[in-house]
């Protein structure tokens with residue numbers, strides 16, 4: 001094996017199948033058998049978060065895109081947010097994003113380009129362009145809980161922009177906001193905002209690391225907007241339908257479905273069907289603890 005992980009098969013072998021994940025797979029297969037794809041015709045905005053596209057996942061991304069294209073229109077990340085805020089969700093839309101700035105995001109973007117699907121890539125400026133193996137290894141092991149992988153450099157980040165994709169912030173070094181002090185959060189937000197303005201020319205979007213509500217805080221949410229960002233995303237599952245009352249960008253809680261291309265395709269579709277089936281305008285809002 002290379003020093004850097006390049007294949008999903010190797011990642012799977014490394015993470016090993018636990019009894020719990022085996023049971024989860026079985027349960028999902030059972031659920032997916034009865035999930036009807038007709039729910040996907042429901043007008044809504046679905047955000048997909050694809051973390052990695054390793055070499056052996058590239059074809060699977062293409063298969064997924066072809067499948068999704070049957071019932072959805074692909075729109076850019078920024079346009080997807082506009083649709084929700086203006087309450088004009090008139091058909092099924094899907095947009096894409098990715099976190100952590102893995103170098104294989106470039107391949108993901110090339111495949112998305114073939115479908116004219118424009119994504120947002122959330123990056124950690126503190127690791128962009130890093131080539132020292134020991135630094136990458138400790139960042140991946142200690143912070144991402146992931147084997148060492150290569151990261152994008154600034155030229156590649158700018159290339160994504162030239163292709164029409166957006167760049168967003170994911171904090172300097174993947175901060176767990178729930179565990180940081182208000183001063184650490186404010187400093188990090190200001191620093192990433194400044195660096196991304198300088199390197200990318202403009203910046204609107206933010207996605208907090210790890211993505212679950214318990215990794216975030218009310219202080220964090222306020223700091224995102226105070227620093228100058230206009231949108232904030234989670235990695236909580238769900239889709240968006242038109243709000244029942246006017247909604248501001250600060251109030252919008254963007255939900256994204258974490259999707260691993262190496263998963264059984266039926267399982268990937270099951271999550272989307274389930275989101276559509278249970279779609280609620282409440283999904284647009286944060287839980288009370290974040291207000």
Ligand SMILES: [Zn+2]
Pocket residue numbers: 099100170174209210
């Ligand atoms: Zn992340």
